[in-house]
Amino acid sequence: MHDEDPDGPIDQTGTVYSPCTGRATGSRPAAACYYRRRGLAAVDVERVTPREEHDMIQLTRRRFVAGATTVAAATALATPRARAQKTGGTLRFVAQADLKILDPVWTTAYITRNHAYLVYDTLFGTDEKLAVKPQMVERHSVSKDGMKYAFTLRDGLRWHDGQPVAAEDCVESLKRWMKKDRFGRLLAAHTAKLAAADRKTFTLELGERFGPVLEALGKPSSNVPFMMPARIAATSADEQIKEIVGSGPFRFVKDEWQPGNQVVYVKHADYLPRNEAPSGSAGGKKVNLEKVVWRYMPDAATAAAALAAGEIDWWEIPPIDFIPKIEQTASLATFLPDPLGTQGWLRPNHLHPPFNNKKARQALVAMMSQETYLQAAIGVPKYYRTCPSVFACAGPYASQAGAEGLLHQDMARARQLVKESGYDGRPVTVVHVTDIGFLSGAALVTRDLLTQAGFTVDLKAVDWSTNLAVRAKKDPPDKGGWNVLHTWWMAADVMHPAVHFGISGAGPGAWFGWPEIPQLEQLTTEWVRATDQPRRKQLAEAIQRTALDEVAYVPWGEWFLPTAFRRNVTGIQKFIAPLFWNVSIG
Amino acid sequence: MLAEILRRLMATVPVMAVVAIAVFALLHVTPGDPAVIIAGDYATTDDIARIRTRLGLDQPFHTQVAIWVGRIVRGDLGTSIFSGLPVSTLIGQRAGTTAWLTLFAMLISVGVGVPVGVVAAWRRGSWIDRAVMVFAVSGFSMPTFWLGFILVYVFAITAGWLPVQGYLPVATGAWPFLSHLILPALTLSVAYMALIARMTRASMLGVLEEDYIRTAFAKGLAPRGVLIRHALKNASLPVVTIVGIGFALLIGGAVVTESVFALPGLGRLTVDAIVRRDYPVIQGVLLVVSGVYVLINLVVDVLYVVLDPRIRY
Numbered sequence: 017m018h019d020e021d022p023d024g025p026i027d028q029t030g031t032v033y034s035p036c037t038g039r040a041t042g043s044r045p046a047a048a049c050y051y052r053r054r055g056l057a058a059v060d061v062e063r064v065t066p067r068e069e070h071d072m073i074q075l076t077r078r079r080f081v082a083g084a085t086t087v088a089a090a091t092a093l094a095t096p097r098a099r100a101q102k103t104g105g106t107l108r109f110v111a112q113a114d115l116k117i118l119d120p121v122w123t124t125a126y127i128t129r130n131h132a133y134l135v136y137d138t139l140f141g142t143d144e145k146l147a148v149k150p151q152m153v154e155r156h157s158v159s160k161d162g163m164k165y166a167f168t169l170r171d172g173l174r175w176h177d178g179q180p181v182a183a184e185d186c187v188e189s190l191k192r193w194m195k196k197d198r199f200g201r202l203l204a205a206h207t208a209k210l211a212a213a214d215r216k217t218f219t220l221e222l223g224e225r226f227g228p229v230l231e232a233l234g235k236p237s238s239n240v241p242f243m244m245p246a247r248i249a250a251t252s253a254d255e256q257i258k259e260i261v262g263s264g265p266f267r268f269v270k271d272e273w274q275p276g277n278q279v280v281y282v283k284h285a286d287y288l289p290r291n292e293a294p295s296g297s298a299g300g301k302k303v304n305l306e307k308v309v310w311r312y313m314p315d316a317a318t319a320a321a322a323l324a325a326g327e328i329d330w331w332e333i334p335p336i337d338f339i340p341k342i343e344q345t346a347s348l349a350t351f352l353p354d355p356l357g358t359q360g361w362l363r364p365n366h367l368h369p370p371f372n373n374k375k376a377r378q379a380l381v382a383m384m385s386q387e388t389y390l391q392a393a394i395g396v397p398k399y400y401r402t403c404p405s406v407f408a409c410a411g412p413y414a415s416q417a418g419a420e421g422l423l424h425q426d427m428a429r430a431r432q433l434v435k436e437s438g439y440d441g442r443p444v445t446v447v448h449v450t451d452i453g454f455l456s457g458a459a460l461v462t463r464d465l466l467t468q469a470g471f472t473v474d475l476k477a478v479d480w481s482t483n484l485a486v487r488a489k490k491d492p493p494d495k496g497g498w499n500v501l502h503t504w505w506m507a508a509d510v511m512h513p514a515v516h517f518g519i520s521g522a523g524p525g526a527w528f529g530w531p532e533i534p535q536l537e538q539l540t541t542e543w544v545r546a547t548d549q550p551r552r553k554q555l556a557e558a559i560q561r562t563a564l565d566e567v568a569y570v571p572w573g574e575w576f577l578p579t580a581f582r583r584n585v586t587g588i589q590k591f592i593a594p595l596f597w598n599v600s601i602g
Numbered sequence: 603m604l605a606e607i608l609r610r611l612m613a614t615v616p617v618m619a620v621v622a623i624a625v626f627a628l629l630h631v632t633p634g635d636p637a638v639i640i641a642g643d644y645a646t647t648d649d650i651a652r653i654r655t656r657l658g659l660d661q662p663f664h665t666q667v668a669i670w671v672g673r674i675v676r677g678d679l680g681t682s683i684f685s686g687l688p689v690s691t692l693i694g695q696r697a698g699t700t701a702w703l704t705l706f707a708m709l710i711s712v713g714v715g716v717p718v719g720v721v722a723a724w725r726r727g728s729w730i731d732r733a734v735m736v737f738a739v740s741g742f743s744m745p746t747f748w749l750g751f752i753l754v755y756v757f758a759i760t761a762g763w764l765p766v767q768g769y770l771p772v773a774t775g776a777w778p779f780l781s782h783l784i785l786p787a788l789t790l791s792v793a794y795m796a797l798i799a800r801m802t803r804a805s806m807l808g809v810l811e812e813d814y815i816r817t818a819f820a821k822g823l824a825p826r827g828v829l830i831r832h833a834l835k836n837a838s839l840p841v842v843t844i845v846g847i848g849f850a851l852l853i854g855g856a857v858v859t860e861s862v863f864a865l866p867g868l869g870r871l872t873v874d875a876i877v878r879r880d881y882p883v884i885q886g887v888l889l890v891v892s893g894v895y896v897l898i899n900l901v902v903d904v905l906y907v908v909l910d911p912r913i914r915y
Contacts, residue, residue: 114874116684117640124642238642254652256686274695275685276874277866313767313864314874321754321766322864478633481877485635488650525646 105306107585107601108328109594110319114312115279118268119256121196124238126506130593133297134281134308135176136242136262139167139186140234141298144590146411146511148234149298151290152181152243152263156230162547165220165229166213172288175245176267183212188249190233190241195253197239199514202544203232227547228514235515236297236592237508265289265301265597266308279310281596294589294598301597304587308596323348323580329601330581332594335453336396342580350578354592356410356507357574359403360389360458361518363501364567366531368492370444370471371499376437377567380500381421382430383465389572392461393454400575406519406560408507409574413553418561422571430469443474445493447486447501451479458502458572466500487528501528507574508592513543513556518571519563531568607904614896621892622674625885626667634879635659636683657683670885679889680882682875689886692871697890699769700867703859704852706787711794712845718795719802719841720829723810734799741796750789750862757785767864786863790856794848801844805837812836838909846902850895 113127120132141151150156154170173181187210194204208223220229233241243263251257260268266281273279289300311328313319316335322328324345334342334350342348364371364380371377386402394400403409404422416423444466448459463473476498478486483501491497510516519540520526521533536559543555563569581588584602589595637653638645645653654660658669673680679689722734758766764785770778809815810833818828857869868887875883906913 116682116878118685123640254656258686274866275682275687275692276871277695277864311768311864314870315861315864317751318754318767318862318864321751321759322768325759325762325766327766327768479877481639481879482633484638485633488635488638488641488645488647490647 105304105601107305107308107330107596107599109308109310109596110313110322110328110331111279111310111594112333114276114314115273115310116275117256118260120242121193121239121253122256126238126593129238129240131268131279131310132240132242132262133264133593134266134596135260135264135268136244137173137264137301138234138240138242138297140230141296142234142236143295143298145295147298148230149292149295151234151298152186162225163222165222166217167220168217170288170290171216173263174286174288175263176261176284177245178286179245181243181263182215182246183218185246185249186243187212187218188246189243192244192249192251192253193239193241197235197241198517198520199228199232199235200239200241202226202514202540203229206544225545225547227544227552228512231512232514234297237506237515263287265303277312281308281310282306289597294595296589296591297593297595303597304600305596323582326582329585330579330588330594332579333577334580336394336399336577339396339399339578339580347583348580349583350580351588352576353579353588353590353594354506354508354577355590356408356511356592357401357576358504358506359408359510359574360393360454360572361503361505362458362462362570362572363503363518363527363529364569365493365497365499365501365529367490368497368499369442370434370437370439373437373439374566375433376439378421378565379430379433379437379469380570381564381567382426382433383469384422384570384572385425385465386422386571386573388425388465389458389461390575392457393572394457394575399578400573403571403574406510406563406569406571407516407556408511410507411511412549413512413556413560415553415557415560417557418564421564427465427468430465434470439471441472443493444471444499445474445476445497447483447498448475448477449480449483449502450477454504454575455480455502462500462502490530502572506592512552513540513559518569519559521562521566521568529569531566533562533566533568535562536566536568607900610900610903614893614900617896618889618893622671622885622889623667625888625892626670627663629879629881629884630663630666632879636879636881639878640683674889679886682883683880684878689882692883693868693887693890696866696868696871698771699865700853700856700860700869702772702783703786703790703856703865703867704849706783707790707794707852707856708845708849710787710791711798711848714791715795715798716802716834716841719799720806720834722799722803723806724825724829726807731803734803738796738800741792741799744792746789746793746858747862749792750785750859753785753789754862769863769865769867782863782865786859786865789862790852790859794852797848798841798844802834802837802841805840806833809833809837835909839906842902842905842909846898846905849898853891853894 111127111130113125115127115131117123117125117128118131120128120136137152139151139153140148143149152169152173153167156165156167158165167186169181169183169186175181190210194200203226206222206224206226207220209221210218212218235241244257245261248257248259248261260270265284265287267284269280269282283303283306287301287303289302292299294300294302313322316338319328319331320334320338320342323331323342339350343350362380362384364377366372386404390400390402401409403414404416404419405414407413407415446459446462446466449455459475463475466473474493476486486496486498487501489497493499505518508515510518513519517527519536521531521536523530523532526532539555539559539562543552543559546552546555579588579594586600586602587598589598635654637650637657637659641650641653651660658666661669670680679693681688682692685692718734718737722731725731754766757764764781769782772779815828815833818832819825853868856867857873859865860867860869868891872884872887875887
């Protein structure tokens with residue numbers, strides 16, 4: 017069951033009414049009629065930006081679309097009618113990826129997390145300043161010894177099926193999340209009892225001290241502890257949930273979900289927002305939109321043209337090379353929704369030579385030049401920064417402790433370390449992901465630097481999906497395995513030791529590359545048991561020193577991904593995921 | 603004739619079986635593993651192994667084939683590993699778009715290609731003929747994505763006559779439906795238009811030199827009647843073959859067009875499934891498309907008999 021669209025049939029394509037004919041036209045920009053009425057040919061519009069003529073001469077796909085974007089912008093600037101055609105309560109959004117998996121506990125995919133922020137609510141939220149604030153929770157108390165927490169839910173919370181939210185639902189949801197998430201598993205390992213006390217209250221009793229309980233419950237990135245009805249949360253964590261019922265500000269319309277094309281959400285009429293101002297996933301989630309339609313457009317050029325023509329309102333992550341043209345367009349705007357950014361990784365495989373040798377791994381740090389990587393991978397200095405820290409540079413645990421090797425490239429030392437490691441000249445297999453631009457650029461830089469350091473390099477070209485299979489292989493490189501791979505994580509996922517997979521030293525249980533560094537595990541356990549911030553900061557620095565000395569991985573800098581939208585969209589908030597409450601469309 | 607059609611239909615069964623097993627085998631030797639994609643970044647080796655077991659991917663190849671074929675026989679194409687939706691539902695959501703796109707593209711291709719080819723043959727060596735040949739070479743040479751963006755630039759962004767992207771079903775109204783199909787269909791049709799024009803011209807040139815055509819002209823029949831009723835009918839067999847092959851190729855060739863115009867068609871469904879190694883979806887789509895190919899071939903064979911009663915199978 018779903019609501020009628022107040023604007024007519026599903027507006028997946030931006031159908032509007034022509035100012036020329038008054039008929040539905042698809043997505044005809046009003047500007048064309050404007051110019052025709054004045055007797056100007058399309059070519060006159062082109063001449064508004066002579067630079068585009070040059071671009072058209074040396075036509076490439078991106079240049080062409082960039083030119084098209086500018087032309088459309090010029091016409092939109094000349095015609096306020098284009099704005100008068102907007103379709104009130106429906107926001108058309110181009111998502112970063114195709115939403116295929118709906119269960120935010122079953123997968124860590126960011127697209128699923130973003131979907132879940134519309135549909136589900138959280139006990140606690142994280143605001144723009146990274147402070148954890150109550151969301152579904154009305155109040156909570158902590159015993160004097162810090163071992164028992166009690167949480168009371170707000171009045172009036174309802175699931176999308178109309179049933180009231182109960183404490184038991186939250187208990188089951190947390191239990192399921194604790195089976196999948198790293199932070200959740202750490203919390204579970206320190207929990208003696210988690211149970212409902214009454215209809216609105218549940219308690220969490222710790223078996224061992226655990227400092228960041230609220231940080232865990234307000235964790236902003238995958239896997240986020242989203243709340244579901246107990247009957248759904250009872251699903252095994254290894255199986256996908258079959259029913260999408262949340263208590264969040266929007267309802268998922270399953271009948272209109274077309275994987276690979278569109279996802280439709282409608283306002284949850286019974287949603288009761290908090291009274292505070294919205295900030296990140298905390299505060300009042302006041303919904304202004306009747307409907308949100310996510311579109312998946314695999315071709316960036318198509319999305320750029322659709323945004324310029326007014327067929328979509330908001331494009332989550334345009335490629336950075338499209339940004340300058342968008343920024344020159346009067347009707348469009350860009351915004352950095354996640355000022356924390358994204359961190360790039362170079363990950364050695366600790367299981368096989370040469371990087372099962374510490375000196376060979378240390379050569380990776382000595383050869384590192386974050387600026388070179390970022391230039392090759394991201395390209396526009398405005399959108400990247402060097403960051404000699406394993407923890408996010410905008411986060412509370414950023415530090416240069418033990419990071420001297422990351423600050424200055426020293427190829428002579430790298431070569432020396434390679435010699436000392438006893439490297440026998442066997443080829444080093446570098447996984448080269450060719451269908452993700454920045455990973456491809458990073459791999460090519462790595463090949464060059466490894467060669468300079470004295471390694472023989474075998475670049476293994478794969479697509480992203482093959483990379484996922486290759487990286488999971490523990491076999492030696494000459495039997496399908498690998499030596500070095502590149503990946504990236506949102507800064508929210510490398511904010512502190514409890515969420516950071518790169519500093520896990522659990523050997524077979526660690527992230528791909530499988531470093532076995534017991535000291536890192538010990539320090540992480542101490543970190544989650546610490547209750548005061550100075551101690552946590554001290555432990556985080558110790559973790560970083562160890563991680564960089566043992567070279568669990570090598571960070572190659574941070575970058576930022578702007579979002580683009582039409583100027584009639586207002587209220588977009590800073591957060592790691594696109595949020596649709598507080599957003600209006602004029 | 604009916605018996606022949608039935609016999610040919612029955613003959614498609616072993617063809618489809620071979621296709622099905624070949625598709626299954628090819629997919630399973632392709633690198634990649636849906637379990638690791640599903641497992642995500644935080645997964646341990648144990649997590650991945652558990653998912654493989656749940657999906658049945660740890661079973662021996664012959665067991666997996668047997669399970670899949672058993673389902674196909676019962677009319678069950680399976681369920682997407684990722685979305686959890688039945689493959690038949692996913693195909694149903696997309697088939698309409700691709701069918702309409704292909705149909706429109708073929709109508710444009712035939713509607714323009716055949717008359718242009720006939721005229722070029724009739725005016726052999728004239729500027730019309732040379733213009734048609736230039737058009738044919740250009741039509742073959744233009745990359746689909748490039749042509750698509752040129753058309754978007756001219757007709758959607760600059761002129762504002764048509765939408766940039768998307769698809770609306772027929773139920774939303776004739777113009778919204780058509781307006782979303784015109785540019786993609788035109789984009790997709792140009793290469794086939796050129797092919798059909800060229801093939802029609804070549805075929806007509808041969809027929810126009812036949813004695814019975816000379817006789818028809820000598821009897822004083824109007825050129826239009828001779829060209830259409832006598833020459834084109836006899837020249838149409840190779841054209842029908844090309845149209846049949848074109849239909850099949852259009853279904854496959856729609857992938858790029860669907861991406862450029864963000865159309866939710868079978869081509870994109872297939873590519874997305876391949877990227878994610880969503881085996882049941884890939885297998886289901888390929889099986890259905892293979893079935894369509896076989897049927898198109900059958901229709902072409904039947905048309906041969908209709909157009910030339912001398913043909914016997």
